[in-house]
Amino acid sequence: QGFMVPKDLKVNKATELDGAEVCVQTGTTTELNLADYFRAKGMTFKPVVFENLEESKTAFFNGRCQVYTTDRSGLASIRAADAPNPDDYVILPDTISKEPLGPVVRRGDDEWFSIVKWMVYGLIEAEEKGVTSKNVDEMKSSQDPVIQRLLGVSGDMGTKLGLDNDWAARAIKAVGNYGELYARNVLPIGLPREGSNALWTNGGMMYAMPLR
C-alpha cells in the first residue's frame, strides 16, 4: 500500500503528509493500514471515506482530498486509467504494507489449485532461467537440469499434475515467462519491477518452489 498525490502538492515522501486529507475506501485493509501508519509515525490525518472504488477515485481527482491511498498496484492502475492527466500525479516511494496479489481459485478443487499454483512457479522459474516465449523450443536442448525438468525433458512434473510433460513449455510459449507477463501488463501502468516484485536473484521476493 502507498500514497498518490497531485504533483502540485510538492510532497516527496509519506512523512510529509502530516495533517493531510486522505481519500480511502471503507471496509478495506487499506483503511486500517492508513490509521496504523499515521499513528506509528505520530502524525494525524483526516480520513475522507467512501463506500466504493468509483466514488473514492472521482473524489480524489476532483480535489476533495490531497492524498489517495490503496495498494500501490491499484494506485498505478488508477493513475493510468482514471487520472485526467496521469503526469499530474505522483505515487510516493513509500510502501507501508505488503499487498501480495495472485490467482484465485474455488475452494475445494485441489487438482485445479495445484495446477494454478505450479503454473505460477513455472513461469517464475522460466524467468529466472531465461526461458522465454521466443526461445522455449531451443531451450529444450539445454543441459541445465532445472530447465530440463521445467520443460518436461526430464522428470514427470506434468504427469504428477494430471497434465502432460509439455505443460509449462506450452504456457511459456503462449504468454511468456513471469517477467514477460509483468513487462506486458504491469510496467505500462507505471509500476516498476523493483522491491519485493523483483526476482529473488535481483533482491526481490519472487521465487519459485523447486519443480520436481
Ligand SMILES: N[C@@H](CCC(=O)N[C@@H](CS)C(=O)NCC(=O)O)C(=O)O
Ligand atoms: N488490499 C486492500 C485493498 C483492496 C482495494 O482497495 N481494492 C480496490 C482496487 S485497489 C478495488 O478493486 N476495489 C473493488 C471495488 O471496490 O469495486 C483490501 O483487500 O482491503
